[in-house]
Amino acid sequence: MTQTLPIDDALPALLEALRSRGMAVLQAPPGAGKTTRVPLAMMESGLIRGRILMLEPRRLAARAAAERMAETLGEAVGGRVGFRIRGEAKVSRETVIEVVTEGILTRMLQTDPGLEGIGAIIFDEFHERSLNADLGLALALEVRGALREDLVLVVMSATLDAAPVAALMGDAPLVTSAGRAFPVETRWLPRPLEARARFDQAVAALVVQAVEECPEGGVLVFLPGEGEIRRVEGLLRGLKGCDIRPLFGAMEFTAQRAALAPAAAGQRKVVLATSIAETSLTLPDIRVVVDGGRARRARFDAPSGMARLVTERVTRAEAEQRRGRAGRVAEGVCYRLWSKGEEGGLQPFPPPEIAAGDLTGLALELAVWGSDALPFLTPPHPGVLGEARALLTALQALDGAGRITDHGRALSALPLHPRLGHMLLRAGGGEDAALLAALLAERDPMRDAPADLALRMAALRDPARIEREGHALHRPTVERIRAEARRLARAVPARPLGLTLGQMAALAYPDRVGLRRKGDAPRWVLSGGKGAALPAGQPLSGARLLVATDLDGDLREATIRQAIQISEAELRAVHGAQIGWRDVCEWSRRDGRVQARRQECFGALVLDDRAWTDAPPEALARAALDGLRQIGLNWSPAALRLRKRADLCRADGADLPDLSDAALLSGEALLPYLTGKRSEGDLRGLDLLEPLRSLLGWEGTQLLDRLAPSHFETPLGRRVPIDYEGETPGIEVRLQELFGVTVHPTVGPKRLPLRITLLSPGGKPVQVTADLPGFWTNSYADVRRDMRGRYPRHPWPEDPREADPTTRAKPRGT
Structure with missing residues (x-):
């Protein structure tokens, strides 16, 4: 050394x-x-x-x-x-x-x-x-x-x-350990990059600036992925005195080594790299780093089972790693495609893969190990781990108790995701299964081609023919896939079962079998419950059933990037045990009525749908109740008045049931009254008065009638309805009809005074009071003086408390 x-x-x-x-x-x-x-x-x-x-x-x-x-x-x-x-x-x-x-x-x-x-x-x-x-x-x-x-x-x-x-x-x-060998100067943009600026062009311009300002040493440019690398490479082609060298993980090893090798005499090396160049690798002669400030990461959504690549801002830790590349052989300079003021907004560290990635492989390894109680720096999320174990159970790698099976142990020995290992073993190995497993494990060799997986398999078997047909192939990726397929074929004893490509794909992705939705648009519902779509005009656009082997991860409706058609007979041959009939009785929002169907299903897919003619009344009533929950209850005035009375008493502490919409719809009190009600019109015609009385029961009704009666009985025996709508319950009654009443009427457990609107003989409001004795004492004399002039034929005694109630006028001539 x-x-x-x-x-x-x-x-x-x-x-x-x-x-x-x-x-x-x-x-x-x-x-x-x-x-x-x-x-x-x-x-x-x-x-x-x-x-x-x-x-x-x-x-x-x-x-x-x-x-x-x-x-x-x-x-x-x-x-x-x-x-x-x-x-x-x-x-x-x-x-x-x-x-x-x-x-x-x-x-x-x-x-x-x-x-x-x-x-x-x-x-x-x-x-x-x-x-x-x-x-x-x-x-x-x-x-x-x-x-x-x-x-x-x-x-x-x-x-x-x-x-x-x-x-x-x-x-x-x-x-x-001490700091890096040589100091590195950091240069930021004078102001943030404009939102409409093109990333590739901005990086290329910064590279040109770095080459002009720093005349010595190689330049290392950090970009998020191959696509950006290729575009920046095109923009920098012809840069005087510079040798542009891409570096990313999917390249052939010889091409990667060329990026690591020293520059030719008289040339400056400009390496366009992904995060693969952040650590470990030694790149001779690098004196300048240009950091585009972006990183590509995988984000996994456990409920959907889909992963997606997202491009995010680098973290401070990653930016520091990249910056350090400029100081390994001599003093260096780091150019950053962001302003110094933006630096404070960077996250400190990238998320660990255990917190953001697919945990299926981890769940399998833990099952093989026989324990979850391991000292993890970041423990896996229990919910995500649970989803992973559910998938492993579906793949028969775990039994019903979550223990590893012999099949699961065999999966763990394969250098594949458990999905692909399951497919390879259940297909009996062989060339086709190994080739498909290697293809699905690798990046797409035909990224600009239609989504049909069969086209890619044909390209792996005969690349020259596919290229003659006008399709672009990434030959290094093709060779990697073929080499890996040979290794996989050697790892699994061949006893091929003659499965089609669609069947093998369905073994790997039982949750991504798609059934085409109604309509002209190429859209499918997946067996796992999510939605997926293809751009119009693709060869698979008309497929009734397909298996989506690669999706962009959009959680609302994913775009299919790779798929293979499968027939229903092929699906039944490999997943017949998971296909079964279920009786469905539910409210259809679209049709506005109860639908009773017998459906043959594979996961969320309905393969056959028939009318359920003998659905039990209780199931129909429960579906109608779901319909009520969606359209809401229709309250008649009488039912609403009954509920108001009960609400008043409950608010004052009376032991009465809750008659609110939420309580009625969350329980089962309405079920007996929904028999035979199948449509929205039927439900809107439901009279709630009888269900409310049933819910109150005899004792509750008696208590309610005593505490909050529906009517007030006047001294003449006439029943005046009590209005419970306002803040205070009230009645409207002719003033003369209350002659002789010396105690103010009340309602409710707390004896709340009724709001009485006293009416003239002509039915017009004269006075509103919550204290009738006080009215007789204080206000009646003024009302009497006014009313005698307007209604002379009606009695207006000086002392109403001693007078007899009446609704009649005096006979003429008296």
């Missing part, structure tokens, strides 16, 4: 921590050299008994790290330093340091929890918080506590808040 790196000063403290505690968390900023220095230092220290495993989040990073360490030792890869990634391994009996991708550790632990022959595990770039890294650390900590106290664990990170990780590891020592 001739070149001095910042990490070198921290290595003694790290080794001492491992010697005393066997575990440590190493925090070192980008460019410190931790990926290559730490494993070699651990090997040379003599502390580790057995091999040293180092986990890397990406295949390119794993291979590159192994090559750099082997070069440092002056050896070829496969000697003391080797690597193992999916589909390729370079290790030997002499290998001491083995660099692996993160999922490989999980397989090793599940196969051999004692990790025989392994002395140490290094979790590199842990700040990326991949699901496999979180699971691997949790499993390793459990193994160390129960089986392998001598197992050395090191967690390395560039930007992670390391204290929680150290606490998770039993307050393991925290070792911090």
Whole structure:
């Protein structure tokens, strides 16, 4: 090790921590050299008994790290330093340091929890918080506590808040390395980018500015994905003295290595990269970073089972990682496509995959392990984990009690999502199933083609013919898929069952079988209950049934990106056990009536629909009640008056039932009165008076009549209805009819005085009072004086309290 790196000063403290505690968390900023220095230092220290495993989040990073360490030792890869990634391994009996991708550790632990022959595990770039890294650390900590106290664990990170990780590891020592090797100047935009500005053009312009202002060294440009990389590449084509090199995960390894190689003499290298270049990889000669400020992340919605890619602003941690790339070989400059004022709005860290990703694979691994009680840095959300287990149960990987099945164990051994592993095993392996599994696990090799999955399978079998037919193919992706299919075919003993592509897709995606909706638009309802659509004019637009194997993740109505047609007979052949009849009696809002149907269903799909002619009356009544809940109750004046009386008494503490709309519609009191009522017209004609009386019962009715009678009986025996609509119950009665009444009438448990509107003999209001005795004493004389002149033939005694009530006028001549 001739070149001095910042990490070198921290290595003694790290080794001492491992010697005393066997575990440590190493925090070192980008460019410190931790990926290559730490494993070699651990090997040379003599502390580790057995091999040293180092986990890397990406295949390119794993291979590159192994090559750099082997070069440092002056050896070829496969000697003391080797690597193992999916589909390729370079290790030997002499290998001491083995660099692996993160999922490989999980397989090793599940196969051999004692990790025989392994002395140490290094979790590199842990700040990326991949699901496999979180699971691997949790499993390793459990193994160390129960089986392998001598197992050395090191967690390395560039930007992670390391204290929680150290606490998770039993307050393991925290070792911090010095800053990056060279200072980096940061340059922001003078003002925020205009909303209407095109991102690709803005990045390209900033790259041109960086090349002009910084004449030395290579330029590393961070972009969210391949699409943006290709567009910026086109805008920068012909940039004088610059060699434009894309770098993203789906590229062939030879093309990736070209991006990592030094620039040709007289040329400046401009690398257009995704987040793959944030960590681990060494890019020689980079002096300038141009950060577009965006990152692409997967967001998973557990209820729908759909994932979608979203483009978001980078976090401060990611921006710092990217900035550090400019200071690895000399002083550098970082250009940011945002203003300094916008920096405060950035989130501190990206969300861990365990909090935002698909947990189906994790749920399967936990079932194989036999325990959920693992020390996770971020525990998985119980609801999302529950959805994952529901899918695994549907895939027969878990039994009804949530225990792993033999089929589930077989799925866990395959390097595939459980959906695709289930498809491969249930189809009996074979070339077609392996090819389809590899295709669905990889990026689309025909992204601009129609959505038909059969077209892609044909392209994998005969790429030249498909290209002759005018379709564009991404050949490197095609070759990756074919190579992976060969590996999968070798992993599963072939006993093909002759299933069609549609049937195999339906095995993998039982929740994404789509039945075309009525109408001209190409729209489907999926068996999982969500909606999906195709752009008009696609070959699959007329398909009655299809399986959507790739969707854009829109939760309202997803756009289908890949699908395959399936017939009903094919669906029944693979999912017949899940297809069954159900009786449906429900209110149809569209038709405004009760619908009683017998339906043959697969999930949310209705494959056959018939009239249910002998539906039981109770089911019909319950559907009608649902209709009432939607259209609302129609109150007659009499029913409304009864409810008002009950409300008054209940408000004053009387023990009477709640007669509100909500109470009536939430219970079953109305069911006996809905027999035979099937339409909206029937329901709007429902008289609520009888149901209310039934709900009150005999005792309640008696109590109500006593406390809040419907009528007030005058001294002449006439029944005057009491109005309970206003704030205070009231009556209207002719003044003379109350002669002789000396006690004011009341209602309710608290004896609330009635509001009495006293009427003249002609029926006009004369006075409103809630104190009739007081009226006789104080106001009657003035009313009498006025009324005698207007109605001389009617009696107006001086003392109404002693007079007889009457509604008659005096006989003529008296």
